[in-house]
Amino acid sequence: MTGTISGIKRNAVHDGEGLRTTVFFKGCPLRCVWCHNPESIAFGRSLGFYPEKCLSCGSCQTVCSRQAVRMENGIPVTDRERCSGCFGCTEMCPGDARIGYGEVWEADALAEKLAQDKPFFDNSGGGVTLSGGECLSQPGFACALAGALTEKQIRVNVDTCGYTTRTVLDSILPFTDTFLYDLKAIDREVHRKCTGRDNDCILDNLRYLTDQGAEIEIRYPLVPGWNQGECGRIGAFLAGLSRKHKVKVLGYHSLADGKYRALGMTDTLPPVQATLSDVEEAVRILQGYGLHAVNGMKDD
Ligand code: SF4
Ligand code: SF4
Numbered sequence: 698m699t700g701t702i703s704g705i706k707r708n709a710v711h712d713g714e715g716l717r718t719t720v721f722f723k724g725c726p727l728r729c730v731w732c733h734n735p736e737s738i739a740f741g742r743s744l745g746f747y748p749e750k751c752l753s754c755g756s757c758q759t760v761c762s763r764q765a766v767r768m769e770n771g772i773p774v775t776d777r778e779r780c781s782g783c784f785g786c787t788e789m790c791p792g793d794a795r796i797g798y799g800e801v802w803e804a805d806a807l808a809e810k811l812a813q814d815k816p817f818f819d820n821s822g823g824g825v826t827l828s829g830g831e832c833l834s835q836p837g838f839a840c841a842l843a844g845a846l847t848e849k850q851i852r853v854n855v856d857t858c859g860y861t862t863r864t865v866l867d868s869i870l871p872f873t874d875t876f877l878y879d880l881k882a883i884d885r886e887v888h889r890k891c892t893g894r895d896n897d898c899i900l901d902n903l904r905y906l907t908d909q910g911a912e913i914e915i916r917y918p919l920v921p922g923w924n925q926g927e928c929g930r931i932g933a934f935l936a937g938l939s940r941k942h943k944v945k946v947l948g949y950h951s952l953a954d955g956k957y958r959a960l961g962m963t964d965t966l967p968p969v970q971a972t973l974s975d976v977e978e979a980v981r982i983l984q985g986y987g988l989h990a991v992n993g994m995k996d997d
Pocket of ligand 1: 761764780785
């Protein structure tokens, strides 16, 4: 079983317990305006160009067989309509200014590579986190990878937006140590405005996983002006589930704007920042519902 990923991050400390390696899957069904991983949104291959690293050597223009690159005043300009995503130019680029997002891996081979860090996982209580994008948008690959890691006695976290089917959840559940479950809004219109999608299946799936006894940590990305007013509704919803979960409030910042430019995408990031007091206030509100809420801007 093969799948496409946009990257691998070793020594991650915010994607679950202990020292972890996070695998970023390509493709996401949502379009969150505040997405910090725009390179993972598209299911196909994406080319990034970081002009600050460019040495103006022109190799990318020379190597591109599709004539998708032209030099303008020493800066390569890529015609993304022509670009096939072959990534030939990324291999030639001496400045690492051109980065290809979209490596295809076979699940067993990727598990083998990830297992090289097993001693660090074992010593720290960590493991591998499947993230994205939305890792469950490639369900066969996610399950094959999680299964192969489980066979190697490596614990797997699944970082998900919850926009998937119950069949997929049933398939990944036996291999999942903890779900890191994003909850962005309860109000359907607010959710649609923030992500482009309704949240019915997201809420249903969270109820379902809770009833199945899954280990879940809720992630609430707090974005002032977008979903800050959802905090009380989120608290009430979570308090009504059959079990209470830990909730981590993540304060938003807009530091990913360079990535949007690099990918030739429209930057949708709201130009706002959640302050420490915004997050602390949200934590207090959630705690008022009897929840174990923590400030994701601080170590917990
Ligand atoms: S990825 Fe391939 S097609 Fe696209 S600009 Fe680079 S060499 Fe040309
Ligand atoms: S190959 Fe890399 S360094 Fe050379 S012009 Fe192209 S982007 Fe710039």
